[in-house]
Amino acid sequence: MAIVxxxxxxxxxxxxxxxxxxxxxxxxxxxILFVGSKPFSDTIGTPNGWTPITxxxxxxxxxxxxxxxxxxxxxxxxxxxxxxxxxxxxxxxSGNVTLAVIHRLRPTSGSVIDTPVGxxxxxxxxxxxxxxxxxxxxxxxxxxxxxxxxxxxxxNSTFGSPTMSATGLTIGTVTxxxxxxxxxxxxxxxxxxxxxxxxxxxTASAAAVIGWTLSVAQTGSTILVRIREHVPAxxxxxxxxSETGQRSETLTTKAxxxxxxxxxxxxxxxxxxxxxxKLSFSEIxxxxxxxxxxxxxxxxxxxxxxxTESLVAQFIDGSASLLAAGAGLLRRVFGKQE
Numbered sequence: 658m659a660i661v662x663x664x665x666x667x668x669x670x671x672x673x674x675x676x677x678x679x680x681x682x683x684x685x686x687x688x689i690l691f692v693g694s695k696p697f698s699d700t701i702g703t704p705n706g707w708t709p710i711t712x713x714x715x716x717x718x719x720x721x722x723x724x725x726x727x728x729x730x731x732x733x734x735x736x737x738x739x740x741x742x743x744x745x746x747x748x749x750x751s752g753n754v755t756l757a758v759i760h761r762l763r764p765t766s767g768s769v770i771d772t773p774v775g776x777x778x779x780x781x782x783x784x785x786x787x788x789x790x791x792x793x794x795x796x797x798x799x800x801x802x803x804x805x806x807x808x809x810x811x812x813n814s815t816f817g818s819p820t821m822s823a824t825g826l827t828i829g830t831v832t833x834x835x836x837x838x839x840x841x842x843x844x845x846x847x848x849x850x851x852x853x854x855x856x857x858x859x860t861a862s863a864a865a866v867i868g869w870t871l872s873v874a875q876t877g878s879t880i881l882v883r884i885r886e887h888v889p890a891x892x893x894x895x896x897x898x899s900e901t902g903q904r905s906e907t908l909t910t911k912a913x914x915x916x917x918x919x920x921x922x923x924x925x926x927x928x929x930x931x932x933x934x935k936l937s938f939s940e941i942x943x944x945x946x947x948x949x950x951x952x953x954x955x956x957x958x959x960x961x962x963x964x965t966e967s968l969v970a971q972f973i974d975g976s977a978s979l980l981a982a983g984a985g986l987l988r989r990v991f992g993k994q995e
Contacts, residue, residue, distance in 0.1 A: 660770070660802045660886055661763040662853050667839025669847075670755045675746045678738075679761040686738040687762045687770045689882055692747055693731045693808025693849045694755040696722035704745035707734040710775035710882060712792070717779035717878035722753060724845050725811025725875075733806065733880045735773045754844035758835065758851060760804050768886040775882045778867065782876070785814075787869040789879040797823060797861040802884040805867045808849040809877035812840045819852035820868035823861040828854050848875075 668676040678688060689710075692701050697716040703709055710733040718728035736742070738761075749755050764770045774796070778789040789807070797803070803821055816838050819831045831854040838850035852867070867879045 659765060659800070659855060660884060662802060662804065662834065663761040663763070664835040664851065664853070665759040665761070666835060666837070667756055667758045667849065669839065669841045669843075670749075670752075670757075671844055672750070672752045672755075673746055673748050674755045674757045675744050676757040676759050677744050678742065678759055682738045682742070682761060683763070684738070684740075685764055685769065687764075687773065687884070688736050688738060689760045689762065689773060689804055689884075690734040690736075690745065690747070690757060691731070691760075691806030691849075691851060691880060692733070692749075692755065692757045693729055693806070693847065693878070694749050694752050695727050695729055695810065695845060695847055696751070696753055697728035697730050699730055699752040700750040701730060701732040702748040702750065703734060704747050706739075706742075707736045707745060709734055710773050710880075712795075713775040713777050713880045713882070715777055715878075717781055717876065720810075720876075722845050725813045727810050727845065728876075729808050729810055729847070729878050731777065731806070731808055731878050731880055733775055733882060735882075737770075754841040754847040756808060756839040756841060756847055756849040758806065758839060758849070760834070760851070760853070762802065762804075762884050764886045768888050771885045771887060773882050773884055775880060776864070777878065777880045778864070779878045780876060783874045785871045785874050787871050787875070787877065789867050789877070791864040791867070791879075791881050794823070794861050794864045795881070795883045797826060797856060797865065797883055799856050799858045799860070800885070801856045803828070803854050803856065803865070803881060804851065804884065805853070805879055805881045806849065806851040807867065807869060807877055807879040808847060809871070809875040810847070811875060812842075812846040812848045814848060814871045814873035814875045816848070816850040816869050816871060818868075818870040819850075821852065821854050821865060822868075823865040824863040826859040826861050826865075827857045829857045830854060 663679040665677045665679045668674050713733035716728050716730050720728040762770055776791040776793050776795050778791040780787050780789045819833050821828050821831050831852050833850055834853040841847045865881055
């Protein structure tokens with residue numbers, strides 16, 4: 658897989674221009690907006706929510722504006738797509754003619770696109786072999802995607818045979834993208850086109866050169882944007898799953914201990930209640946004077962003694978069980994702490 662490039666259509670205007678976003682954007686997409694205009698002295702504003710790409714704004718000179726002549730102005734911007742994004746409007750103060758286009762860069766699944774890096778260069782020698790050497794090397798290497806936008810001073814010429822080159826690089830097929838270039842039908846005229854390619858191998862050791870074959874000699878300026886993606890590092894959490902399990906186990910152990918104490922106490926309380934009940938029962942039958950005979954007194958005392966003897970035995974047995982349960986509980990508690 659690789660970064661997928663999709664271009665919108667060129668849009669034209671004078672003091673403002675609204676190019677269309679390529680259809681069906683999605684989360685993770687990055688859009689690149691190219692703007693070219695005349696005269697060179699106009700001011701290209703930053704559209705709302707977009708970020709200027711450093712190193713892309715500027716002109717190719719100071720030649721006065723005229724029909725199919727004059728120096729041009731250019732700039733590039735980027736934006737990570739957000740749900741609800743609309744087509745951006747670019748305002749150009751003191752503009753006469755303007756062209757703009759948007760390219761969408763979609764990363765490979767599981768990857769994210771880095772902040773775009775841009776450079777620019779000019780060709781001020783009028784001719785049909787357009788060649789603009791970029792002002793610097795933006796650090797191009799294998800798998801990078803290159804997107805270049807070129808604007809020339811008049812619509813009297815058309816673009817063909819795009820090229821990209823840089824010492825140390827092998828660059829794949831260079832494509833005019835979109836296939837239909839931009840042109841103005843009002844004002845003092847302008848023409849523009851863009852090209853895209855992917856670096857197949859190598860690392861640039863010099864500034865890139867962007868070329869075109871023009872149908873009529875012209876001058877112009879080019880912006881080159883380098884696009885790169887990376888696989889983000891996995892997220893880490895302050896508490897690991899093993900730690901969470903240990904904390905959960907500790908909580909469960911504490912709950913178990915509490916239940917064991919409660920159960921032991923309930924058994925002890927039940928034993929105490931049984932003792933009190935038996936003693937109370939025997940006390941009821943102790944008043945023997947009303948029976949009137951010594952025999953009845955003897956039998957009552959005998960029954961009371963037998964009941965007490967049985968109760969004492971049960972109490973001893975219950976106490977032993979309680980002590981055993983308490984000892985086991987202590988072993989579990991102190992053993993868990995160790």
